[in-house]
Amino acid sequence: MTVIVRELRPDVPADTEGFARVRRLALPFVLYTPESIAHDVAHVHPDARYRVLLAEEDGEIVGTAAVGLAHESPEPGRGYLNVYVHPGRTRRGAGSLLVRAAEEHLVSVGATALFAWVLDEPGNRAFAERHGYRASRSAHFLRLDLAGGTLPPLQDPPSGVRLCTGADFADDPRPLFELDAEVTSDEPGDIGAELTDYEAWLAETWRHPLFSPELTSVALVDGRPAAFSAARTDGATRYGSAMTGTARAHRGRGLAKLAKNDSLHRARAAGCTEAFTGNDTGNDPMIAINKWFGYEVCETEVRYVRELG
Known part of the structure; x- marks a missing residue:
């Protein structure tokens, strides 16, 4: 061979x-x-x-x-x-x-430093270590049965909050870019990210063939995006959470949970039968939210790092 x-x-x-x-x-x-x-x-x-x-x-x-x-x-x-x-x-x-x-x-x-995700299985971890990589942080993949499971009921937004979809920003997605940039900069991880290039975000995120504006839910406060749950689909029955988060000024109000619940209900109504997401193992707030929805851990991966001299 x-x-x-x-x-x-x-x-x-x-x-x-x-x-x-x-x-x-x-x-x-x-x-x-x-x-x-x-x-x-x-x-x-x-x-x-x-x-x-x-x-x-x-x-x-x-x-x-x-x-x-x-x-x-x-x-x-x-x-x-x-x-x-x-x-x-x-x-x-x-x-x-x-x-x-x-x-x-x-x-x-x-x-000068190489980062690789490795599924948390003995053979995979041994393979990474033989090639000179050391284990770092870890993350979970989670799955939710949208066909047979039970979602939490939809909730009315609190006073002053309105729900809409990503499609409502078709003419001007920049407010979603700005919110995504703020949330991404605070996401836990061993490689930081700063989203500063709007045109690149449009090409790589907004116009990505998996991205679904219709299933993306946004919570507005005073007409501005305060929280969102971005959705991807394979065009058939599988749904994936691309990013869920809240602007710093509005955290602690349950707005991310509100947006994600709305997005999941939209996905089920659109014919999606299973939903996937991922969480850093140290991201306790999002892990708690996903357990509330009924997500279950289906696999764990470990980040391996090799520093070059």
Whole structure:
């Protein structure tokens, strides 16, 4: 069996479909479609130096890697490589070849620290440690059964608060960008992010093929977005929470929970049967909110880090 690594060709359906297939098998809690993969390659910010790598075994795509620089981080030189191999094609060299190619690319573009998410399984963790990575923080994937489960009932907004959808901002999404930027800057994690480029946000977030303005819910206070729950869907039955949060001036009022409940009800009414989200294990407020909705942890991942000399 011969394994090779090459770059994904976004205009070749076999490549994007193969990437999506491997990711759905290895990481079923995250939404991927061939269209979303092609969009990411075409629209990611050039400062990210982004590459998508494929591992092929005798012509079959068996492994994937998304590689780039965290260009929105205030700390320069933060690189990331997220490698996932078809569960039925592990231990054949694809993972190691992908890591080697990803590291070579990141070193060539100036990365000084490499960050990789690894599913919390003994074989995966041992693989990361053999390649010189050390464990850092962790995060959970959570799943909610929208078809058979019971959502909390919809609640009336408190006085002075009005609910709307992302679609109501179609003519001018900038207020949502500003709220997203504030929430993102406060999100826990080992790589900080500062959203400052509105045009990049439009291309990478607002116009992303998975993003659903209609299922995104926004809580307005005095006509301005105060909290939101951004939604993604695969265009079929799967729903994913892209970001949920509240502006600093309005935290502690339950507005994020209000917006997310509204979004989940919209998703179920639209035919979505399962919902996915993710939480840093130290993000206790959002973990509590998601447990209130009925989400259950379905997998844990660990961030591994390799500092380069």
